[in-house]
Amino acid sequence: MPAPRNLFKQRLLAGETQLGLWMSLASPVAAEALSLLDFDWLLFDTEHAPVEIAQLQALLQAAAAGTPHCAARPAWNDKVLIKRILDVGAQTLLVPFVQTAEEAAAAVAATRYPPDGIRGVAGGTRASRYGTEPDYLTTANREICTIVQIETRAALDQIEAICAVDGVDGIFIGPSDLSASLGHLGNPSAPQVQEQLRLAADRVIACGKSPGILATTAADAKRYREMGYLFIACGVDLGLLSGAARGLLAEMGKA
Numbered sequence: 234m235p236a237p238r239n240l241f242k243q244r245l246l247a248g249e250t251q252l253g254l255w256m257s258l259a260s261p262v263a264a265e266a267l268s269l270l271d272f273d274w275l276l277f278d279t280e281h282a283p284v285e286i287a288q289l290q291a292l293l294q295a296a297a298a299g300t301p302h303c304a305a306r307p308a309w310n311d312k313v314l315i316k317r318i319l320d321v322g323a324q325t326l327l328v329p330f331v332q333t334a335e336e337a338a339a340a341v342a343a344t345r346y347p348p349d350g351i352r353g354v355a356g357g358t359r360a361s362r363y364g365t366e367p368d369y370l371t372t373a374n375r376e377i378c379t380i381v382q383i384e385t386r387a388a389l390d391q392i393e394a395i396c397a398v399d400g401v402d403g404i405f406i407g408p409s410d411l412s413a414s415l416g417h418l419g420n421p422s423a424p425q426v427q428e429q430l431r432l433a434a435d436r437v438i439a440c441g442k443s444p445g446i447l448a449t450t451a452a453d454a455k456r457y458r459e460m461g462y463l464f465i466a467c468g469v470d471l472g473l474l475s476g477a478a479r480g481l482l483a484e485m486g487k488a
């Protein structure tokens with residue numbers, strides 16, 4: 234049996250819109266419950282969430298209950314972190330803080346077995362169904378989706394060069410870090426930041442790649458969709474939980 238088909242990658246390359254959810258709670262219960270909703274993808278964050286590799290494996294196992302495609306973000310553009318995430322079965326990686334074509338190429342190489350890259354070979358991991366998929370090693374590369382995250386002014390300057398790197402399947406813009414880099418720390422809604430987000434989407438699309446982004450409200454997600462963003466994390470599980478709890482308290486008159 235070959236590696237599982239990566240439908241998220243196929244839809245990304247076809248330019249389809251895919252609505253996702255950003256997962257920071259580090260909770261298998263939340264992962265399982267939210268996987269049963271109709272999101273196209275879930276992103277498990279290991280950069281800014283307290284998630285190590287064994288926990289990520291448990292999160293992926295829990296989310297396998299449902300249909301969304303499961304992506305993961307390593308804590309850094311690091312070949313060891315990326316290898317370990319691939320081994321626990323994530324096929325789509327969102328690699329943070331990529332600023333140059335060279336860094337993008339390194340991210341791609343880390344996700345591919347030789348001769349296309351440098352991913353280390355393991356006999357039995359969750360990715361290969363613990364070694365029961367005889368064709369996994371020869372088919373894994375084509376089912377990996379590598380998305381790089383642009384989150385600085387310097388990276389914005391390199392969008393076209395980064396998009397041109399073979400194996401980069403999509404470009405994800407991090408509004409929080411980008412706003413910080415542009416001098417608007419904590420304020421991604423600043424008009425100058427929003428203008429850069431609009432321009433970035435246009436430039437990525439002009440390069441023939443799909444742009445993605447993280448929104449924290451439905452209003453933001455809709456605006457980003459109008460800007461042309463194609464894979465949009467429409468919210469964060471942690472934010473949704475605490476927002477709903479705050480709303481409940483407010484309704485009870487304890488704001």
Ligand SMILES: O=C(O)C(=O)C[C@H](O)[C@@H](O)CO
Nearest residue numbers: 281384407408409410411447
């Ligand atoms: O810059 C951003 O935006 C991101 O990279 C996402 C953040 O890390 C964070 O908001 C995720 O919870």
